[in-house]
Amino acid sequence: MKGIVLAAGKGTRLYPMTKPVCKPLLPVYDKPLIYYPIAILMQAGISDIMVIVPPGETDTFRALLGDGSGYGVQITYAEQPVARGIADALLIGREFVGEDQVCLVLGDNIFYAHDLGATLKKAAAQEAGATVFGYWVEDPHPFGVVEFDENGRAISIEEKPRHPKSNYIVPGLYFYDNQVMEIAVGLKPSARGELEITDVNLEYLRRGQLQVVPLEKNFTWLDAGTADSLLEAGRTIRNIQEETGRYVGCLEELGLQEGWLTPEQVHATGDELSMTLYGKYLQCL
Numbered sequence: 001m002k003g004i005v006l007a008a009g010k011g012t013r014l015y016p017m018t019k020p021v022c023k024p025l026l027p028v029y030d031k032p033l034i035y036y037p038i039a040i041l042m043q044a045g046i047s048d049i050m051v052i053v054p055p056g057e058t059d060t061f062r063a064l065l066g067d068g069s070g071y072g073v074q075i076t077y078a079e080q081p082v083a084r085g086i087a088d089a090l091l092i093g094r095e096f097v098g099e100d101q102v103c104l105v106l107g108d109n110i111f112y113a114h115d116l117g118a119t120l121k122k123a124a125a126q127e128a129g130a131t132v133f134g135y136w137v138e139d140p141h142p143f144g145v146v147e148f149d150e151n152g153r154a155i156s157i158e159e160k161p162r163h164p165k166s167n168y169i170v171p172g173l174y175f176y177d178n179q180v181m182e183i184a185v186g187l188k189p190s191a192r193g194e195l196e197i198t199d200v201n202l203e204y205l206r207r208g209q210l211q212v213v214p215l216e217k218n219f220t221w222l223d224a225g226t227a228d229s230l231l232e233a234g235r236t237i238r239n240i241q242e243e244t245g246r247y248v249g250c251l252e253e254l255g256l257q258e259g260w261l262t263p264e265q266v267h268a269t270g271d272e273l274s275m276t277l278y279g280k281y282l283q284c285l
Contacts, residue, residue, distance in 0.1 A: 002048050002103075003103045003104075004049070004051075004089050004093045005105055006080075006086060007023075007034055007052060007107030008053055008089075009023055010054065013225055013227075014230065023107070025064065028230065028237055028249075029235075029237040030247075031249050031250075034107055035249040036109070037108075039250075040120065042255065044103055044121055044175075045258065049074065049075050050093050050096045054079065055081055071252055072255030072261040072265075084193075085190070085196055085197070086194075086196070087184055087194075087196060087197045090104065090181060094185075097178070100178065101124075102180060103174065104173075104176070105172060108172075108224045110220075110223075111173065111220065112219070112222075112236075113216075116219070126211070128209065129177055129204060130174065130177065130201065130209060131210075131211045132173070132175070132201055133212065133213050134168040134213065135215050135219070136168055137168075140164040140167050143170065144159050145157065145159075146170055152214070154205060157201050157205065158198070159190075170198070170201065174197065174201070180200060187199055222236060252266045252270075252285075263285065267285070269282055270283035271283065
């Protein structure tokens with residue numbers, strides 16, 4: 001399975017912060033925001049990753065992430081010339097995905113749970129169809145809203161509805177089989193001129209091949225798209241790390257856990273960053 005991180009948003013809701021710097025490079029507590037979606041892919045067992053960035057930003061991201069070898073993965077880059085919607089990432093990554101399955105994650109989404117890796121690996125193991133998640137929120141209006149029947153089966157998804165049929169939204173994490181490439185090619189722009197990921201999910205629903213997994217209350221999902229949510233995300237990450245003693249989104253630790261890095265490699269990075277708490281944490285792994 002290949003992994004795609006869509007990190008090409010302009011971040012206009014965060015102006016003036018994001019005028020000089022791309023939103024996924026902003027800090028969320030002690031790490032750049034982009035670390036957290038990459039961590040999601042790594043916990044799903046995915047080591048071949050494409051990061052889609054804004055025009056002219058490839059070198060900036062490469063300066064941070066390199067080719068991924070420091071985390072035990074392979075990272076390549078592509079640019080999204082024009083913001084055409086989430087589903088456009090599938091078209092940009094078409095050659096990269098090839099005949100494989102793909103997991104698409106948004107560059108400003110953060111997920112955390114103590115058993116998150118098991119949930120993600122189960123979704124990645126599905127050989128046919130699509131798997132997305134349902135997350136309960138107070139205000140579902142700004143999101144894609146999923147409706148379940150009495151048996152817990154998804155029966156509809158609406159993008160930014162005026163009258164939501166539930167409080168469950170589909171956060172920015174999607175697992176697809178290779179059918180998604182053909183579905184993405186056939187998409188038509190919505191009324192707002194974008195290729196909607198909800199239309200992709202609706203096509204899988206129409207085919208009877210969409211699995212929507214409701215996330216339990218122990219799951220934390222954060223959408224760091226506004227100043228308030230960015231601040232809340234930083235506070236949440238800090239609290240989790242202080243309470244558990246484990247770092248969230250630590251890519252070197254995940255590479256070690258997946259067997260892609262050796263302890264010696266992780267400790268060497270820790271030595272380079274020994275002036276920081278992050279580096280000291282790596283030294284102790």
